[in-house]
Amino acid sequence: MDSTHSADATGGTPVTRHLPGHIAAALAGAGGPADSAGQPWEGRSLAGDDGKIHNFEDDDGSADSGYLAAVGALVDGSGDEAAVVASLATARVFIPIIARLGAEAEGVDGLAVDKQADMALVTLKAADGRTAMPAFSSADQLAAWHPEARPVAVYAARAALSAVAEGAELLVLDPGSDVTLVVRRPAVWALAQQQDWVPSYTDSTLAGEMAAAAAGFPAVRNIELRPGAGVAAVTRGGVVLSGGGAGPELQVVLYLEDGLDAAAVQELVSGLQSAWSRNVLFGERVDSIEIKLRRAVQ
Structure with missing residues (x-):
């Protein structure tokens, strides 16, 4: 047999x-699922004229060195996925948001104009039907994947918390790149709780x-x-x-x-x-x- x-x-x-208590409490403290990035979108400057990334002073948008080292070790066979997730505990990543038209109004000469535009987090549908959230190690990786998406710089733990808030069980790192990795639900929960996985x-x-x-x-x-x-x-x-x-x-x-x-x-x-x-x-x-x-x- x-x-x-x-x-x-x-x-x-x-x-x-059922969400672990630490995650539920963190969501409540961040304003709940309606505010999955932890702050209101209104009035937020995503990138200034000098190109600096919001909330990360002097951030040039490059990938976190610890994450790159962990991924490199996974590729050459000397590391494992637990080390990759561990590197994310202190890494900054980028999550994409896009403008979503909420309503239209008729403008001059009968042309349609935006009446209200909201900013929305991007989610994906995995092969098994579950919701996944993309996250990118660098601003260039995000731009190559979706040139019109705006990058929001967050720590990976915050990205994991945002994924939970959006009902996503998977975090997909650098989709469409040479090395695309999936962080599965238990690891997403561990990141959101800032615990080892x-x-x-x-x-x-x-x-x-x-x-x-x-x-x-x-x-x-x-x-x-x-x-x-x-x-x-x-x-x-x-x-x-x-x-x-x-x-x-x-x-x-x-x-x-x-x-x-x-x-x-x-x-x-x-x-x-x-x-x-x-x-x-x-x-x-x-x-x-x-x-x-x-x-x-x-």
Whole structure:
């Protein structure tokens, strides 16, 4: 027996994920989701005549050196995605906003003129249907992706908080560039809370919780956590990276007793996913899973 079952972290049925208290409190302090960048748009100067970036004096718009070093290590194989996320804890990034026409009025000679224009954060739709927010390591990267978007400089932790406020579960770094990386939901939450992030496939505490739940199913002889098939990202040049993919990010290998038929296996897997989805730690630290079945060695 050697087969794979794929499902999201909720057992295939989407459920509402409650925000951790730190994130909810931060959103409330920033004015709530209606003010996802933390300040009112009205009266904001995004860039002065001298080209300085708003809120970051003497910022020339270049990429953060720590982030570049972490990405470089990921590309050459000496680093991992946890180090990339850790570098974002102190990095400045740019989030794009665009003008959105709220209403029109008739002007001179019957020509339509803007009556009201609002500034809106840009969001993307991921392949699995979830909302993602783009963020850019440099002003040049953002301009190359969308020349008409205006860059707002923020710390990556603020960008993560803005993503949560906009209902985005993913943060996409430098989309359209040579190296595009995805920060998945648990890492986005960790950034927003300014906490360290541990990938689920290396999380010993999570492994213990999942094994404890599996102990309630006698047919499961052992459980093993590994990186999922969706952890890897690929650069534009075809280099496969050990992190930065959109998921599924966690592979759960179940070693089962022999003699189970298909119906019994399906019932077992469904029961396990249901048990895991009720675990708070699992809900916070696992973004998406795939399950691989193997026969336990007698």
